[in-house]
Amino acid sequence: MRKFIIRRLIQFIPLLIGMTFISFLIIQLAPGDYFTQLKMNPEISPETIENMKKNFGLDKPVIIQYFYWLRNIFTFNLGESFSYHVPVSYLIKIRLKNTISLSIFSIFLTWIISIPFGIYGAVNDKKFHEKLLSFLAYIGISLPSFFIAMLLIFFISKTAVLPLGGTRSIFYENATYFERFLDYMKHLLTPGLVLTISGIGSLYRLMKNNFLESLNSPYIFTAYAKGLPTWKIYFKHALRNAINPMITIFGYELSGILSGAGLVEIITGWPGMGRLILEGVLSFDLYLVMASLLIGGILLIFGNLFADILLALVDPRIRLR
Numbered sequence: 001m002r003k004f005i006i007r008r009l010i011q012f013i014p015l016l017i018g019m020t021f022i023s024f025l026i027i028q029l030a031p032g033d034y035f036t037q038l039k040m041n042p043e044i045s046p047e048t049i050e051n052m053k054k055n056f057g058l059d060k061p062v063i064i065q066y067f068y069w070l071r072n073i074f075t076f077n078l079g080e081s082f083s084y085h086v087p088v089s090y091l092i093k094i095r096l097k098n099t100i101s102l103s104i105f106s107i108f109l110t111w112i113i114s115i116p117f118g119i120y121g122a123v124n125d126k127k128f129h130e131k132l133l134s135f136l137a138y139i140g141i142s143l144p145s146f147f148i149a150m151l152l153i154f155f156i157s158k159t160a161v162l163p164l165g166g167t168r169s170i171f172y173e174n175a176t177y178f179e180r181f182l183d184y185m186k187h188l189l190t191p192g193l194v195l196t197i198s199g200i201g202s203l204y205r206l207m208k209n210n211f212l213e214s215l216n217s218p219y220i221f222t223a224y225a226k227g228l229p230t231w232k233i234y235f236k237h238a239l240r241n242a243i244n245p246m247i248t249i250f251g252y253e254l255s256g257i258l259s260g261a262g263l264v265e266i267i268t269g270w271p272g273m274g275r276l277i278l279e280g281v282l283s284f285d286l287y288l289v290m291a292s293l294l295i296g297g298i299l300l301i302f303g304n305l306f307a308d309i310l311l312a313l314v315d316p317r318i319r320l321r
Contacts, residue, residue, distance in 0.1 A: 020073075024062070078290075092292070107250075146263050210243075220238060
């Protein structure tokens, strides 16, 4: 296991370099940039724009620019934002914690609902309750997350049961630590419920099918023949085999934090990485976009590694050599 993790970590370096190099070239080759927009402002002289390019190191060839950026990355310098005029690391530090909080909350809520209901649906296959759950799951799968977000926002705006937008209320500063936490969670509920509702259906269907496949396996019939209790057959034997594909998906969900929550954050007004990436793309903010892509790549790599380690721990048949 230790050798496997070390080898995977070493492989991450060329993988990240290749990913960021291709992304840097695509962004630079795209038509238009931040300084082209500045040239349209008559109040900014061409000399000022050229000095800004030199300060950002963008007066050199694209390859040289990339190696300058890569050198700064190894010194933990993500560059300076063109449009915000502050270090990119400062912007990401503020927004990334909100996105991670939203993703962890929605993943936890989705899984803690989907897995028990998936087991219940498999045990009660073809009964009325299972058909109703499958019908609701199909509705959840067919509705895109942005549509669910708009419906929920419309409902909240009519009922005012939850706050809309932002992470805090006007009474946040004078509140106690526990009251601040509750206020943050109230604001988190709106985007969190959207991601949970949009994710439950697919995970329910997958868990149900995996559990059904395990229940129809020969070792389950052998366990029944030996007289083992039903609960032990379900949770000790069937569940351990049915959970393996779910663990792989769990790794990909960790890696899809930025992309999965981005559109929901924009619609619900949650100040996370999704809105920041959109603003960076629209304003041609090179270093902000590159830092976001770098974080997304790191999350993808570590999410897959985490899933592989969990699989090895859960399933003794898997050995990471």
